[in-house]
Amino acid sequence: MPAKKDPDASENIPCFYGAELRYRREQAGLTLEQLAEGSYRGVSYLSLIERGERRMPIDLARHVDKTLGTDGFFERRCEDASKARRTGHSANFEDVPDLEKEAVSLEEWQPEVIPGLLQTEAYMRGLIRHGAPYTKPEAAEERISARMARAKLWELPDRPEYWGIVRESVIRNTPLSAAVMAEQLEHVSALIRSTESIFQIVPETTFWHPLRRGTAKIMTFADAPQLVWSDGNFVGQMIDYPPLVRQYRRAYDLLRAAALSPEASLTLIDEVARTYRDEADKEGRPA
Template sequence: MPPRKDADPSVGVPCFYGAELRYLREQAGLTLEQLADGSFRAISLLSQIERGERTMPLDLALHVDKKLATNGFFERRCEAVAKARRAGHAEYFADALEMEQRAEGIEEWAPMLVPGLLQTPAYTRAVVRAALPRASDDDVEEKVAARMSRAAIFDAKAPPKLWVVLSDSLVRRPALPDGPMAELLEHIAKVVRATRSILQLLPEEGGLGPFAMGMAKFMTFADAPPVLYVESLHSGQLIDYPPLVKQYRESYDLLRAAAMSPAASLSVIETAAGDFRNGKQGKRLE
């Protein structure tokens, strides 16, 4: 039997909350199955909450308080825990963030921006500043730190399998000065190679493709159906309706078929990084 993974209460609010849940459950002499009984929630969700990995839904908090006779503790604190988990992230991204952290596979289409999992601090800072020009420096840096922390999923024992399709315009058009732009492209290539991920570039000159409208992120799981996350400037939506997810999936498969090969795509990215590093990219664009 593998060793039990306990949450370290000192790490943060979600881990403290989870550790307290486990302590009180065990003090009451209940197994996870016994505590979950009657809640209409999966045992796996309770286990993930105890490890500080998931947020406690309000209905489950009410159930736990009643079963453990905790005088409303978990109900009162569940929103605070949810807020702590999404610190630095948009509220509409909270559910997608949790799913990203437990996904077996992540597949993204990025026509306008480099996906968060592949961004550098300088790039994230520029994106946040462009979208929220009135944000304070502290707010911007909180969002930068939150986005950088998402890459920790690649350090897990079983990291998700990442497949990304980028518009090649993201490589050719400078979103940053030459030095930081070179760092961004070098970082993308480094992450792809280190994680054995797959990245493809979709040539922009090919005209309208099969997935012309907006970004999309598919996430697959060992114990749940796949979901799709789509996002616009100030909103996002999770889609789990199977026929609609399937329809998007078919468009994504056509997109991959139209894209360059992974090897050729990495070569373009690394060449562009070198050009930005040596000041040659600007001359090419001219």
């Protein structure tokens, strides 16, 4: 077995924070399992924090301080470590990219746009141009880079299973050019097929269905409770209250039944992509 690798505390603030957590834990003679006991988090979660790869949530910081007798040190410093990780994501979303990689399955509902993990760069630029035209160029580039970095999840050998659902209007009603939409839908189709993922479309003729308002990303983990991320135009929240998570779980399962089958959904995406591609080709031809 290879030797255990110590986190490099000099690399950045989260690594320094994680190295200190590991030092204090080992000084107390506790294993990760013992430190996690009594908290709402799993062992793998704590391990990621010690390696500087995850932010310490406030509830866990308080638990660690109480267990290790560190007089509030980790609670006081967890916000500093959090701020150091914020690049291209809003403060309330910053945990989501790491959670996506840690999850064993991701299930999401997006009624307005293509889900972020499936977006092309051109599509993302279009979203910013039409949805947030006041965004400064440097901030826009940070957001785009962060979004593209999230998509590296698809390259992981142990990537989570993925299931996405969108409304039909997402692929049909758009201010973006035919060329951008053709590329985007071709990308979705190829990615879903190559990764053996599932993608469904809720047809426009289905006016009433579960989760009509807002988004939902249900994240399932091997050794921790399910979490749900939901957002609107200017707000977002992580939901971990078990009864509410179960409500989202039941609503999402009903939403699957309201959508077209996975096969029919991909067929529709391919048909719409061809229509956009033909339109783009015509626009590119000389008069």
